[in-house]
Amino acid sequence: MKTLIVETANPKILGELVTVSRLFCQTPDVVVLGDGELWGSYGKACRVADTLGANLGTGLADLIRTEGYELILLSSTAIGSGLAGPLAVSLGAPILTEVTAITADLTIERSLYGSKAVARYKVGSGPVVLTIKRKYFEAADLAGATPTVELPAGAQRIALLEEIEEERQGIPLEDAEVVVTGGRGLGTGDSFAVLKDMAGLLKGAVGASRGAVDEGWMPPGAQIGQTGKIVAPTVYFAVGVSGASQHLAGISNAKCVVAINKDNEANIFKRARFGIVGDYKNAVPALINALKESA
Numbered sequence: 001m002k003t004l005i006v007e008t009a010n011p012k013i014l015g016e017l018v019t020v021s022r023l024f025c026q027t028p029d030v031v032v033l034g035d036g037e038l039w040g041s042y043g044k045a046c047r048v049a050d051t052l053g054a055n056l057g058t059g060l061a062d063l064i065r066t067e068g069y070e071l072i073l074l075s076s077t078a079i080g081s082g083l084a085g086p087l088a089v090s091l092g093a094p095i096l097t098e099v100t101a102i103t104a105d106l107t108i109e110r111s112l113y114g115s116k117a118v119a120r121y122k123v124g125s126g127p128v129v130l131t132i133k134r135k136y137f138e139a140a141d142l143a144g145a146t147p148t149v150e151l152p153a154g155a156q157r158i159a160l161l162e163e164i165e166e167e168r169q170g171i172p173l174e175d176a177e178v179v180v181t182g183g184r185g186l187g188t189g190d191s192f193a194v195l196k197d198m199a200g201l202l203k204g205a206v207g208a209s210r211g212a213v214d215e216g217w218m219p220p221g222a223q224i225g226q227t228g229k230i231v232a233p234t235v236y237f238a239v240g241v242s243g244a245s246q247h248l249a250g251i252s253n254a255k256c257v258v259a260i261n262k263d264n265e266a267n268i269f270k271r272a273r274f275g276i277v278g279d280y281k282n283a284v285p286a287l288i289n290a291l292k293e294s295a
């Protein structure tokens, strides 16, 4: 099936899309959005200078029509999502977003109802536009670099004024083998200090539920879940987190979940391998002491 990947040069995201594309073809074609060396080998590689879908004009849709692509793969990032819908409309193509599983006969899965249900779809022949949810597919190794041919962008309808990176300390959440997450049950923003101590001892990173982010205790970039980051650490501590389905959507591949919650009926205990029913103010310092003793 003739497949086109449309993505920035980010090798991790691109790698995930290449993994998906290999179900359908040997070497996909690619349109890179924005700057950066294009890693990996592709049939045909083009580049549009802009990353904002609104500024791409008709060049991309024209290319898809001329080349007769049957499957167009984007990622469920802000950039991919900004482009996928309007692109599908201009192609008159069906679109499925936030795809979590896919087979070679285009049977597709994605989550519904705050990740409480999985829906399965069968899509007919193309063109079909899909956005692939991050971290659900192993990123392929992209060997070598491919030169690109410039594709013209359209009129600039949205101007990117500034990109501000969130301040970050220590290991990025998505790369950490141990994640210590705090929820609204922590009661105050200052209480995150004790989670940071624990994460430091375990060489891990600190995450947050939306409850804690809404309280302003942690920055939005620390949020884990359906509308936050997806993590797959070896050990995941959920401290004062109720375990709403939208939170659990971010930790489905975490190997060992440890819950600390004073409500023994909290939903998080259904996902946890180990659970401590109690006040985190007692449990976390006790864990820290034990870790220091065993160090």
Ligand SMILES: Cc1cc2nc3c(=O)[nH]c(=O)nc-3n(C[C@H](O)[C@H](O)[C@H](O)COP(=O)(O)OP(=O)(O)OC[C@H]3O[C@@H](n4cnc5c(N)ncnc54)[C@H](O)[C@@H]3O)c2cc1C
Residues within 6 Å of the ligand: 114, 182, 183, 184, 185, 186, 208, 209, 210, 211, 212, 223, 224, 225, 226, 227, 228, 229, 239, 240, 241, 242, 243, 244, 245, 246, 247, 250, 260, 261, 262, 263, 266, 278, 279, 280, 281
């Ligand atoms: C469209 C949509 C998307 C969403 N996306 C996300 C998302 O990406 N990530 C996310 O996290 N949420 C998300 N949510 C919100 C989600 O539904 C929950 O509201 C949220 O996860 C609750 O956060 P919480 O568990 O920290 O808070 P709460 O539900 O208030 O739970 C706090 C927990 O702390 C426990 N507790 C209280 N005091 C203590 C103590 N001293 N010691 C130990 N435990 C204590 C309580 O028993 C309780 O279980 C989304 C919701 C919607 C509608």
